[in-house]
Amino acid sequence: MLYQKYVKMHIKSSMQYRLNTVFLSFSQAVVAVSELLAVYVLFQTFTTVGTWTFYDSLLMFGVVTTVFSFCECFFRGYDSFAEIVQSGELDRLFIRPVNIHYQILGAKMEFSKLGKFFVGVVVSIIAVCKLSITWSIWKVLVLLGMFVCGVVVILSLMILGAGMSIYTIENLEFINIFTAGSKDLAYYPINIYQKWLSRLFTYVIPVACFNYLPLTYLVGGGTLLPWVYALSPCFGMLIMIPCVLFFNFSLKKYQGTGT
Numbered sequence: 001m002l003y004q005k006y007v008k009m010h011i012k013s014s015m016q017y018r019l020n021t022v023f024l025s026f027s028q029a030v031v032a033v034s035e036l037l038a039v040y041v042l043f044q045t046f047t048t049v050g051t052w053t054f055y056d057s058l059l060m061f062g063v064v065t066t067v068f069s070f071c072e073c074f075f076r077g078y079d080s081f082a083e084i085v086q087s088g089e090l091d092r093l094f095i096r097p098v099n100i101h102y103q104i105l106g107a108k109m110e111f112s113k114l115g116k117f118f119v120g121v122v123v124s125i126i127a128v129c130k131l132s133i134t135w136s137i138w139k140v141l142v143l144l145g146m147f148v149c150g151v152v153v154i155l156s157l158m159i160l161g162a163g164m165s166i167y168t169i170e171n172l173e174f175i176n177i178f179t180a181g182s183k184d185l186a187y188y189p190i191n192i193y194q195k196w197l198s199r200l201f202t203y204v205i206p207v208a209c210f211n212y213l214p215l216t217y218l219v220g221g222g223t224l225l226p227w228v229y230a231l232s233p234c235f236g237m238l239i240m241i242p243c244v245l246f247f248n249f250s251l252k253k254y255q256g257t258g259t
Helices: 002-045 054-074 081-087 089-095 100-105 111-130 137-168 173-185 195-204 212-219 226-230 232-252
Strands: none
Touching: 002 054, 002 100, 002 111, 054 111, 054 137, 054 212, 081 089, 081 137, 089 100, 137 173, 137 212, 137 232, 173 195, 212 226, 212 232, 226 232
């Protein structure tokens, strides 16, 4: 598979400077731990946030950290797509007999982000073990759906930003508000924020669909029917459709560099 060849190529490239990759991965892990400490300190001051406990937020933190670092590692090509447009490299991608999405996915990978990824996985495992959840096959599927939906949502936002860069020829900071900004917001239950903000990150940018809503189903609670919370990751993944359509439409409007 072509994508596997891209991954092997980037792994081989990063292994040329093993010590540098190790140190970068370690620094990313330290950053993730420092962010976790901020959550810990908050719950040392306030025992609960609304009806949510420390381990509820710990699972949220674990999921968010895992999916963000995974996307930053393997889908960095979309996040840095503006550089491809600016350099004129996009013209070259068009003439290659390979689907352009494959080429963008393989353009850039940052394995140093795996430091954060492993922190997120470990934190998620600890939180799951500490939470008093009566597990069933459906709840296991919902838990896995949280991670899958999270990857799809963040990747969709990257694709959206890549499509916009065709018109602006540079990264848009307001896209970073919805990506990096939503990460800090998602460490805590979204119902503690003002209604307009919680609605924005539920219906427009469905961060709550891989975080707050499915966790509500796992721990029990909420005012809606349980199946609504359980299926929220499926609803959240629908954001991929308009983002990909917009990106493909934007590609058709690309004028080229003229070189």
